[in-house]
Amino acid sequence: MSVQNKHFLNSPETLVVDSLAGLCALNPQLALDVPNKVVYVNKSDRSKVAIICGGGSGHEPAHAGFVGDGVLSAAVCGSVFASPNAGQVKRAIDLVDSEKGTLIIVKNYTGDVLNFGLAKEQYAAQHADKADRVKFLIVGDDVAVGRAQGKIVGRRGLAGTVLVYKIAGALARRGASLDEVYSVAEWVSGRLGTIGVGLEHCHVPGTAAAESHLGASEIEIGMGIHNEPGHRRLSPVPPLKELIPQLLEMITSTTDTDRSFLPFKGKGDQVVLLVNNLGGVSDLEMCAIVGETSKALEAIGVKVHRVLSGSVMSSLNMPGFSITLLLLPEGQDSAAPSTSLLLSLLDEKAEVPGWRWSAGTTPPASTDIFSTKSQSVETQETRKAKLTASDPAAFDAALKRALQAVIAAEPEITRMDTIAGDGDCGLTLKAGASAVLKEVENGNINGDDIVGAVIGISQVAEVEMGGTSGALYSIFFSGLAQGLQAAAGNTSSAINEQVWNAALVSALAKLYSYTRARPPSRTLVDPLDAFVKQFGQGFPAAVKAAGEGAEATKDVEAKAGRSAYVEGDRLKKERVPDPGAWGVKAILEGLLG
Known part of the structure; x- marks a missing residue:
């Protein structure tokens, strides 16, 4: 890097x-x-x-x-x-x-x-x-x-x-x-052990532009805070669950005669944990590091009495972190200050900007944080009628095609979104499509129960996609489920095009009550609106209209969505279509086959 x-x-x-x-x-x-x-x-x-x-x-x-x-x-x-x-x-x-x-x-x-x-x-x-x-x-x-x-x-x-x-x-x-x-x-000071790790060195202001010291897949363990080389390099970069135990071993080992500096005894040791940001690591990553370090210490029987985290001693903009353990005294060590004294001194409020907030309590065990208890609330669905596809097998096959088409289109949609947005649209759509496909393959979403299938898609979009796209898809499919039931009345039957048409119009109206985007807006609304309005002319015609709507976003000024924050001239010059609109196009063309 x-x-x-x-x-x-x-x-x-x-x-x-x-x-x-x-x-x-x-x-x-x-x-x-x-x-x-x-x-x-x-x-x-x-x-x-x-x-x-x-x-x-x-x-x-x-x-x-x-x-x-x-x-x-x-x-x-x-x-x-x-x-x-x-x-x-x-x-x-x-x-x-x-x-x-x-x-x-x-x-x-x-x-x-x-x-x-x-x-x-x-x-x-x-x-x-x-x-x-x-x-x-x-x-x-x-x-x-x-x-x-x-x-x-x-x-x-x-x-x-x-x-x-x-x-x-x-x-x-x-x-x-x-x-x-x-x-x-x-x-x-005699009971402290610290080990640092970095993805790259830092740059000192006023010096010549630095070249990369580490390869794209390398990290360096034991780097100093002045760009000193580390103890060793690892490649590829290991996941935290593999890296953190290696770092802790360097602090807690009593068998390495060269660097066994602290009198750790193993299970039953008590520590204060400090995870320090060396300057260039996001808070998102830092909390993951804290969590993984806490779990790793728990796994080897070390009791953590306090957890502190933040940038307390950086190395300018170095993308790295360090782990510090303060080994607290044992009960029989009469020459040592008491654990209660040390913890109270750490917990005491400090009127300084550098000292980060701390809970002042012993952290919970990982088994309490990662509870296996079900957090879901079961609800009883009430339906007016059960609707089935005119050809359930064909419906299932078309749905699979659509989902596979979105998954296949992810690299291209991601490329578009790196220019027109924040780069996550393709992965978001892929995550949602993969999750729905799994439900289809497990038989939980199928053409024998169209309303149940649409509700299932809405719920998966909400959970697996998240963000703006997940909310838009979930609202539309929730509205579609309501529209299907309203159009069908109280009669259980096979669904027909008239019911689909009425339900789609109703779903689009629901969606429009939560977003100001209207075509042409350079959003997923453009092809979706075209599809719904042309559905009465037949499914193939509606899909064609949606495709044209997605293509047209290449030349549309962004009025809503994240593209609205991107320099307009760049979008026009590169003629990049809206990634969300392209995702709708992929879904509908996949359904049509």
Whole structure:
């Protein structure tokens, strides 16, 4: 896949300060020291421990997005993926200097450790009376970097660092001493494991356009947040149900001597789960990742006490995510903070934009989420009469032909909709046709009960298609069922063309009560209207009229539907027919055979 090289900015040089200024507008409790790129709480409580973090920009909302009441006192921001210098850090210490002292928390990257560490030592040298009131904590939670590879530098700091911020910040707000805050934060940092995975690398604003690092069918496990290569690549991209267990194994394994960093014991372990968006993954996918991770942990007997999800430490626009586990203490570990304390600190409200909402409760088991209990409500159908096709076998055969024609037309309809809509029309029609075809083949929809067949098609369209198309088809077929019963009266009989004609007119009227589209509108209404109005001249003539109506949409200005939002000149130039209209054409021509 390609790397997204375009960005919204004034200039690469001003992007960081522009972003920090916007953050201060979003969160009025903040102030910005522009020369040093320090975001800090403007009126911080000097009687509470101050907590400072920072590092290169490009990992938003980390670090500045966590500055505010209940988490951090200040964040020092470098250029994109570059550590700030020691002078910037010393300025931050001065800005939030506290009577109880200051805790500096940094991710384990050489530049951050050296520059923040230098600032701490310089500050201690210049303020001998405060030398013992500044503590320094390094967080390394990346399990992709094994002991052999990491050697003396250790694990990189990733999204788990944010959990340290939150727990330490909440404890500081409660009035704990510097030693207490440091002790708990240090314990938490030693119980974190994080693994990331990406579909592609990210692009740094102001740099040359990047080429793809990964093939179209590849993913990379263990990528760093600065575009560092990962631990290994997989191809093809596995489904989540296969990928997630592999990622969790890297965190929880106790048999891999190179990267067994945490004292997991297996069944009965208790954790906090954080699923972090590295910047370019949709919320739709993120929730699926959260759900699959929760199920996978449950399957290996690990109890999840809290689930957190969102973008907390990104890598600009990287299409990837990371999983972090905080291994909670066992009951017999007297040196550890209690589980109840840690969870209460995580649950405590934080007045910062970077901390995502959380439920503050233990999540339900997957068996409760994916309940097998029937959710349907059975209803008793009442019919005036039973209508049958004049030739039930021929009706069934024609219906199968129509459904197969729609399925076969899916690629062409999809191609049309990528130009004239949002690209899903072909797949939507195929899904509906496939589901109806299954009901026909199972004998649930057939020519022996025309009204039941039409109602069945309406219900399948509603459930399997969804969206606008599903609603339009479902309304039309519901109206058709009503029209058939009204036209037939109380007499059970074989249906004839007069009954069909009256029912079709009635169904179209029903449909028109819910949509403003009228021909010519460049929608499925165009061929459908032509078909109904010509039905009295015979079925073949009506199908021909519908086909002509669909063809004519090539030159019709879009007045309704999604095509109305597409540039009109493009549609006219490429003479693309309306995808929905083409679907109606395929159905009717399939019926005719």
